Amino acid sequence: QVQLVESGGGLVQAGGSLRLSCAASGRTFTRDAVGWFRQAPGKEREFVATIIWSSGYSAYLDSVKGRFTISRDTAKNVGYLQMSSLKPEDTAVYYCASSFPVSGNLRNPETYNYWGQGTQVTVSS
Numbered sequence: 001q002v003q004l005v006e007s008g009g010g011l012v013q014a015g016g017s018l019r020l021s022c023a024a025s026g027r028t029f030t031r032d033a034v035g036w037f038r039q040a041p042g043k044e045r046e047f048v049a050t051i052i053w054s055s056g057y058s059a060y061l062d063s064v065k066g067r068f069t070i071s072r073d074t075a076k077n078v079g080y081l082q083m084s085s086l087k088p089e090d091t092a093v094y095y096c097a098s099s100f101p102v103s104g105n106l107r108n109p110e111t112y113n114y115w116g117q118g119t120q121v122t123v124s125s
Helices: none
Strands: 003-007 009-013 018-023 033-041 046-052 058-060 068-073 078-082 093-098 119-124
Touching: 009 068, 018 033, 018 068, 018 093, 018 119, 033 068, 033 078, 046 078, 058 068, 078 093
Parallel strands: 009 119
Antiparallel strands: 003 018, 018 078, 033 046, 033 093, 046 058, 068 078, 093 119
């Protein structure tokens, strides 16, 4: 059984930083794309960033470019989302997801096969 588990969320003041982690059991990300999405109350799930595991190619939501960095540790099979200069509008539940095979629109949540349960990120002003 495949499980993705996010960790690292929490409460932080505006301008602060958090690093989210996404660990998988029952699956290695070798041929996947691993993405991060977020969902704020009353809003649709929104693409944040994605990384193609094999190449390291990454893509970001425009509003997080320069503030968030997606990365991966291939030896540990763990993905990361480093979030800096956080703003109150970044407040949401953050989800990691994996897509195999790597195809289609990686900004579309429907492209992803496996999802974690989410971790809350709250940014206070």
